[in-house]
Amino acid sequence: xxxxxxxxxxxxxxxxxxxxxxxxxxxxxxxxxxxxxxxxxxxxxxxxxxxxxxxxxxxxxxxxxxxxxxxxxxxxxxxxxxxxxxxxxxxxxxxxxxxxxxxxxxxxxxxxxxxxxxxxxxxxxxxxxxxxxxxxxxxxxxxxxxxxxxxxxxxxx
Amino acid sequence: xxxxxxxxxxxxxxxxxxxxxxxxxxxxxxxxxxxxxxxxxxxxxxxxxxxxxxxxxxxxxxxxxxxxxxxxxxxxxxxxxxxxxxxxxxxxxxxxxxxxxxxxxxxxxxxxxxxxxxxxxxxxxxxxxxxxxxxxxxxxxxxxxxxxxxxxxxxxxxxxxxxxxxxxxxxxxxxxxxxxxxxxxxxxxxxxxxxxxxxxxxxxxxxxxxxxxxxxxxxxxxxxxxxxxxxxxxxxxxxxxxxxxxxxxxxxxxxxxxxxxxxxxxxxxxxxxxxxxxxxxxxxxxxxxxxxxxxxxxxxxxxxxxxxxxxxxxxxxxxxxxxxxxxxxxxxxxxxxxxxxxxxxxxxxxxxxxxxxxxxxxxxxxxxxxxxxxxxxxxxxxxxxxxxxxxxxxxxxxxxxxxxxxxxxxxxxxxxxxxxxx
Numbered sequence: 284x285x286x287x288x289x290x291x292x293x294x295x296x297x298x299x300x301x302x303x304x305x306x307x308x309x310x311x312x313x314x315x316x317x318x319x320x321x322x323x324x325x326x327x328x329x330x331x332x333x334x335x336x337x338x339x340x341x342x343x344x345x346x347x348x349x350x351x352x353x354x355x356x357x358x359x360x361x362x363x364x365x366x367x368x369x370x371x372x373x374x375x376x377x378x379x380x381x382x383x384x385x386x387x388x389x390x391x392x393x394x395x396x397x398x399x400x401x402x403x404x405x406x407x408x409x410x411x412x413x414x415x416x417x418x419x420x421x422x423x424x425x426x427x428x429x430x431x432x433x434x435x436x437x438x439x440x
Numbered sequence: 441x442x443x444x445x446x447x448x449x450x451x452x453x454x455x456x457x458x459x460x461x462x463x464x465x466x467x468x469x470x471x472x473x474x475x476x477x478x479x480x481x482x483x484x485x486x487x488x489x490x491x492x493x494x495x496x497x498x499x500x501x502x503x504x505x506x507x508x509x510x511x512x513x514x515x516x517x518x519x520x521x522x523x524x525x526x527x528x529x530x531x532x533x534x535x536x537x538x539x540x541x542x543x544x545x546x547x548x549x550x551x552x553x554x555x556x557x558x559x560x561x562x563x564x565x566x567x568x569x570x571x572x573x574x575x576x577x578x579x580x581x582x583x584x585x586x587x588x589x590x591x592x593x594x595x596x597x598x599x600x601x602x603x604x605x606x607x608x609x610x611x612x613x614x615x616x617x618x619x620x621x622x623x624x625x626x627x628x629x630x631x632x633x634x635x636x637x638x639x640x641x642x643x644x645x646x647x648x649x650x651x652x653x654x655x656x657x658x659x660x661x662x663x664x665x666x667x668x669x670x671x672x673x674x675x676x677x678x679x680x681x682x683x684x685x686x687x688x689x690x691x692x693x694x695x696x697x698x699x700x701x702x703x704x705x706x707x708x709x710x711x712x713x714x715x716x717x718x719x720x721x722x723x724x725x726x727x728x729x730x731x732x733x734x735x736x737x738x739x740x741x742x743x744x745x746x747x748x749x750x751x752x753x754x755x756x757x758x759x760x761x762x763x764x765x766x767x768x769x770x771x772x773x774x775x776x777x778x779x780x781x782x783x784x785x786x787x788x789x790x791x792x793x794x795x796x797x798x799x800x801x802x803x804x805x806x807x808x809x810x811x812x813x814x815x816x817x818x819x820x821x822x823x824x825x826x827x828x829x830x831x832x833x834x835x836x837x838x839x840x841x842x843x844x845x846x847x848x849x850x851x852x853x854x855x856x857x858x859x860x861x862x
């Protein structure tokens with residue numbers, strides 16, 4: 284369930300904490316395993332993380348369902364995480380989200396038919412001076428306009 | 441402007457060790473390693489400087505550091521709170537991206553003062569660019585022998601690690617952050633015991649905001665009095681303000697405490713063309729909203745903003761012009777707290793849901809005549825009745841929006857549409 288590469292990555296995180304505190308690495312372990320499994324977590328994946336970190340399955344499930352960065356159903360290859368909080372809202376994020384939904388032919392929460400993209404409205408991403416903005420993968424895209432969104436989305440493969 | 445946390449901003453590779461050291465960086469840390477500073481001296485300088493916690497609570501940093509049982513025979517920890525996520529706040533992101541070494545040096549100094557040999561910087565999970573920048577800086581500092589054990593053959597050791605969040609505003613609350621660092625749900629702990637006694641992994645721990653740590657090296661290099669004199673009474677030094685919303689040039693500005701709001705607004709290019717100022721949230725979404733009149737008369741320091749009727753918070757100044765529907769804005773903020781409540785305390789878990797649903801029903805044109813009283817009642821029942829400050833943070837905007845812009849809410853309820861947008 285967890286590849287050798289993933290285990291190595293998880294071990295790097297475990298090394299940051301006291302030896303009897305492996306569970307501190309659970310948040311990253313879940314992210315690493317999620318990335319390996321088409322960006323979502325199955326109960327089996329959660330249990331595999333629990334086994335690897337010597338944690339009760341329920342403790343890992345609690346973490347996996349508490350934090351927003353984990354998915355529990357299939358998502359697109361790329362998730363566009365669109366901030367809709369105050370500074371972005373004041374700068375027109377609602378209209379841009381509507382534009383994006385129309386362009387992709389999906390509502391927020393849905394995945395495009397080709398499985399490539401899903402859009403998620405998220406709370407403040409802490410880049411308010413660049414509002415409106417969204418995140419794809421590790422990257423922030425700021426000062427968005429409809430044209431800029433088209434260009435970014437058209438470049439997703 | 442940009443004198444302390446942002447001082448490398450306009451230089452080549454502002455985040456590099458080379459640039460940091462060319463600006464006097466690590467001079468304090470190197471003095472400490474040569475035995476030229478005592479913990480007591482540092483705490484005294486910090487007290488003199490008037491540095492108060494930059495994350496929002498404003499607690500004096502020197503005093504906080506003095507609470508640690510530095511001689512207790514157990515592992516102690518220093519933790520940096522880079523879980524920035526309060527709507528309107530985006531200053532720590534830029535410190536991490538452009539001046540990561542100031543945070544490292546500040547944390548290392550904290551470690552020396554509190555006899556804590558290990559530190560963690562908790563960075564929000566979405567901040568990957570800042571995370572890689574900070575990791576890069578850590579690598580440089582280790583390679584230079586500035587971090588590790590028995591540094592430069594002294595008795596001083598300090599190891600520093602990063603930890604990433606996974607999307608939960610509540611982890612910016614210090615005890616929730618500790619829970620999260622231990623690999624649990626981020627639900628705040630009851631205090632007491634305070635983290636200085638029982639913190640990370642049950643050990644004495646001090647948690648400070650990114651900007652607080654980043655301010656420490658310069659304070660000690662130039663003296664507490666130097667920093668105090670930049671600001672005004674009760675608000676020492678300079679502070680980062682994130683000016684966002686309806687301004688021409690939204691940006692972060694590091695300016696002296698006590699700067700007038702009017703000047704700060706001008707730095708951000710003023711209100712958008714063809715519009716006038718309507719309202720200002722001066723310290724992040726949790727702080728009470730102010731009318732334009734109250735804001736224009738305000739100075740940007742702890743007492744100045746309190747006098748105007750709000751709080752300095754994290755210095756997140758959200759500007760709203762005359763096109764803003766206050767009902768819509770409050771509904772969005774209420775959704776935030778509803779989404780981010782950790783669910784531990786009933787008044788917050790249920791109350792934030794009530795606030796959002798009642799506001800949503802007003803927005804949907806189904807508002808009832810007594811909804812304003814209902815909102816006031818719910819926020820009052822949350823206020824002061826929860827373990828952490830998220831409950832209060834959800835309640836305060838409601839009270840202040842209804843107090844300052846009540847007519848708009850009444851209009852929306854009566855007409856089923858916005859007074860501003862129609």
